[in-house]
Amino acid sequence: MPNHLDNQLCFLLYATSKEIIRRYTMLLKPYDLTYTGYIAILALEDDEQITVKELGQRLFLDSGTLTPVLKKLEVKGYVRRERSKEDERQMQIYLTKSGIEVRQKLPEVSRQVIKQSNITEQQYMQLRNVLQDILQKDCPIKD
Amino acid sequence: MPNHLDNQLCFLLYATSKEIIRRYTMLLKPYDLTYTGYIAILALEDDEQITVKELGQRLFLDSGTLTPVLKKLEVKGYVRRERSKEDERQMQIYLTKSGIEVRQKLPEVSRQVIKQSNITEQQYMQLRNVLQDILQKDCPIKD
DNA sequence: ACCAATTAGATTGTGTGCAATTTAATTTTG
C-alpha cells in the first residue's frame, strides 16, 4: 500500500461524503427533511414497526443521534413513536400515511444526486463493492 | 444507472466515511487531536504561512468550521494565528515547532487505519480514482 | 421471590459542518 497516499484516500472519502450529503440536503428541503431524517424514513418499511435500536443498527446510528431526529420526524407527521406494551423500555417507530407518501417521492431525489455526480455504471459498481468490503471487514473488529 | 441502488451507494459512502473517521479519532487521542485538527495540521506545510481561506479551500471547510478548530490547535500549541500586516482581514496560520513534530508522527496513524480496513491495492486505487472523479465533477457545479 | 446484571432509550457534553449574518478592512467606481 503506497504510504504517501493513505491520507488522500480517507480524506477523499470524507470530502466526497460531505459533498454528496450537501446535495441531498438541498434537494430534500422541499420535503422539510434533513439527510438524517431522509435515511431514517427510507430505512422504515411501509407496514413495519421497529425499535430505535433496530433502526439504529440499520443506519449505524445510536439513540443519542436518533432520538432527536425521530422526535422531529414525529412533529412533522412522518413517523409515530409508541412505547411497546410488551417491553416498556422499547419505543416502537413506524411511518404514518404522510410518511409513506413522502417516502415514495424520495427515490427521485436520490436519482438526481447520482445523476449530478456523473459517474459511469462501472464506477458505480466498483465504488459500491469496495465500500461494502470496507464496511463489512470493519464489522467484526467493532464487536 | 440502477435506480434501486442509488440510495445504497450514497449511504455506503456516508457510513464508511463515518467509520473511518471514528477509527482515526481513536488513534489520534494520544496526540490530543480530533480528525478535523488532524487534517488541518496535515494540510499545512512545515514552513508555510497560509490564510484561513486558503486552508479552507484545501480542506473543503469554511471559517465557521475552521476558526474554532484553529483556536483549539493554537491552545494546544500546534499552530499559531497572526493577523496579516498587509491585509488586516486575513489571519495567517502556521505550524509551531511542536506542530511540525506531531505532524511527522501522523502518517503512522493513517497507515494503521488503512491496514485495519484490509483492502487490496487494486481496490485502493479504484476507490481513489472514483472518488476523485466524483469530487472533481462536482466542483464546476458548485461555482 | 430477590437482587445483581443487563438492556433500551433518553440525556448531556463536546466537536464538527454549514448557511446566514456581522464586522472590519480593502478595493472598486462614479
Add this chain to the structure above:
DNA sequence: CAAAATTAAATTGCACACAATCTAATTGGT
C-alpha cells in the same frame, strides 16, 4: 476621493455524531 461593493474572519443558529452517563424496565441467577 468618498461612497458602494467586495472580501476575510468571526459569530450565530441549527442539525447532526458519538461517547458517557442516567433512568427505568427486564432478565438471570440463586
